[in-house]
Amino acid sequence: MSNASREKIMIFDTTLRDGAQTRGVAFSVEDKIRIARGLDQLGVDFIEGGWPGSNPKDVAFFHEMKKAPLSRASLTAFSSTRMKNMAVEEDANIRTLCETGVPAVAIFGKSWDLHVTEALETSLDENLAMVSSTISYLRGRFEKIIFDAEHYFDGFKADRGYALAVIEAAASAGADWIALCDTNGGSLPSEILEAQEAAAARVTVPLGIHAHNDSELAVANSLVAVGAGARMVQGTINGLGERCGNANLCSVIPNLELKGNFRCLPEGQLEKLTHISHLVSEAANRSQPDWLPYVGRNAFAHKGGIHVSAVRKNSRCYEHVSPELVGNDRIVTISELSGKSNVLEKVKKLGIDLSDDPKRTAGILKAVKELEARGYHFEGADASFELLSARELGTLKDYFTLQGFRVLTWAEGDGKSWSEATIKAAVPEEVSLSGGYSDPVEHTSADGSGPVEALDRALRKVLEKFYPVLGTVKLSDYKVRILNEEAGTNATTRVMISSTDGVDHWTTVGVSDNILDASWHALCDSLIYKLKKEDESRRHSGGGSIEEDKEVAYAAQN
CATH class of the missing domain: 3.30.160.270 (Alpha-isopropylmalate synthase LeuA, regulatory domain)
Structure with a gap:
């Protein structure tokens, strides 16, 4: 199905802001620029670059990005609503925000009464005024305004009337999008569905979802929200983010594109997903998690001989999608669990066809199992397996x-x-x-x-x-x-x-x-x-x- 016939889901990437809050991750300005360029090439719609009012690094990033603007995505700056009991034009954060020159801003405001009274220590009415006056002030100064209703789902459970009043204030003030945030990451899909439907019944502004992964449900909650009408998904590459991370866009995007009737990226760009996943891991100075769905090395890895035999006949037997669709590769591992199919598939990748040579295939398999019984481990040592195969086939030269x-x-x-x-x-x-x-x-x-x-x-x-x-x-x-x-x-x-x-x-x-x-x-x-x-x-x-x-x-x- 072509992208033209699919409904568009806006992808809002916050790797450079929310993802940068991951424990142990510290992106340099150069890292952030490189990731932003990669995300732009991937084709996401919004790239949240940081909070310019919070630290000099983010100010420097936005300054550098002015020199060579993005070609596809809208670079987005993040900030809070104005401070309590202060005129919006006097708020230093808001002034810094307006100096970035970016086309879009994401403003977060409290939608849980607990946060209003205990964290902000202000009144419920003043919080509504903070939301309304901030968005009204920014209207006309930016092309797009996204309001992040922080703690919306917890607020909805505590006092649904007030949580809905907050997003209604943002909509009335002129927000272009309202992202409903599961900031603590504790909501279940059923709770997301109920609160999302209530929001859609109250405001006509298009809604988005911003889910955290503290209950291992960020991706599921994002998909449920889209099913309930959300048309923007906020998340990070590889699920980076504070505590347990954010919704992993490397899972959300292919799930929506390959399994739902939705368009997230421009035509042909999905195959760049594995590349951007590795780019972010490298910039974060972290090993790429092998177990990540779609983009991890293990996502399409096959170890058991029965599995490999079936995959060689028809990959759909043990793969829910083709790895090429997301830019990944199929891996056949070699171990004591291997059968002849593993060896045939593995040596085929080395340019050797042993389909009509069962004797030599059996010889390689026997050598593998004997060595693994002694403690060798070829699953993570492809080079040693290649040399073992060459020795068994008599094709390895005696270099020294x-x-x-x-x-x-x-x-x-x-x-x-x-x-x-x-x-x-x-x-x-x-x-x-x-x-x-x-x-x-x-x-x-x-x-x-x-x-x-x-x-x-x-x-x-x-x-x-x-x-x-x-x-x-x-x-x-x-x-x-x-x-x-x-x-x-x-x-x-x-x-x-x-x-x-x-x-x-x-x-x-x-x-x-x-x-x-x-x-x-x-x-x-x-x-x-x-x-x-x-x-x-x-x-x-x-x-x-x-x-x-x-x-x-x-x-x-x-």
């Missing part, structure tokens, strides 16, 4: 051979320590273009702040002479897990190493009852994986082989 290593750790009297690693490794001759060489053996050492860093430096000292491309590889993460704690110091250790060359990221795994041995296997695989991918890239592009690099490097040294 370890002849031995030794690690010493020194502890000094002042509490400082350092490690030294000595290794002996051979880089065998595979292709001789000019007479060549035979198994050049390197015996070298290097130090580091710890044993793994020392091993890494020593190994690179050997290999980068022959494979300069390894100079681009950096270790980005190192995780250790003890698999059988009851064994004490004899426990089996699993090490997972994440690496990057600045473009791609990959993870390798090693297991041993010796942590250095486990680290060594994961470390070697991380470098072998890079060499393998470099080989493949050169073959596809028609460039020189990695063996030619090795010959040139060796000749230069001798």
Whole structure:
């Protein structure tokens, strides 16, 4: 169904304001600008940039945004109604708001009598006057005015007459939209429905929903509100927000577009949803939550062999929508729960078709299950699985051979320590273009702040002479897990190493009852994986082989 035939839902993103209140998140001005540009490209309707009267950072953000306005979305500034017992034109927050130059403002006001009398410490009539006079003053100064009826649903339960009087005052004063807020996030869908219908019966101004997730119902409550007539949804990317967060727009938008007769984004923009989700996680300096619906890595991940077999025949068997619709990917994981279908699908992504080769498929599956029984974990180490498959298929080159290593750790009297690693490794001759060489053996050492860093430096000292491309590889993460704690110091250790060359990221795994041995296997695989991918890239592009690099490097040294 085309977007033209669907009813429009306005998407109001508050990641930069409400989302920035997430514990542990601190967006810089540059972060906020980058997120705003991404949201604009996604096609949301309103981007709430912050509260310019509350902090210098938000003032700076709005100032910078004047230099290059958004192309699609309405940049929106947030503020409260005027202070009690004060003329609106004398309120400093309101003056700062008017200096932003943005086309839209979101003004929040109290709609719960408890907040009026105990938080604001004013009268119910004065609160109504604060709402009315603020919106009237801003009318004509901005293209759009959104009134956020703070705590509307709690206020409706406490004194529905007063809560409805507040939104009626906002509507009469000229608000373009009224967003009903479940600020404490404690309302049930049935309560949202009742209070929403009562509001729609009282005012003709279009309504929106602003839900918090303290009861794990923000998305559900937003969908219920839309079903009851709300035509604006406020929320954040990835559900960021204070306490338990806000309604997650990465769930709300696809639910409305793919499962309801609604249009949220311009045609073709939904597939950018996963990208913006990752962009916000990166700016927030947080790992992307794998379990997020639609945009998380696990959203379309399949582990059980029966599931994968069915998905290979028809993805609808275990996927409620296609991952491509939201810009995500299908992932087939490899583990002891895998069947042949997992292996077939996984190696297919590597460009290998084993559909007519059950013997080699069974060989890979057997190797996986044997290694996982020893403690390996390929589900989070795709690079190691790729290398395992290549070894089983006999297609992995012998890039180097370890002849031995030794690690010493020194502890000094002042509490400082350092490690030294000595290794002996051979880089065998595979292709001789000019007479060549035979198994050049390197015996070298290097130090580091710890044993793994020392091993890494020593190994690179050997290999980068022959494979300069390894100079681009950096270790980005190192995780250790003890698999059988009851064994004490004899426990089996699993090490997972994440690496990057600045473009791609990959993870390798090693297991041993010796942590250095486990680290060594994961470390070697991380470098072998890079060499393998470099080989493949050169073959596809028609460039020189990695063996030619090795010959040139060796000749230069001798």
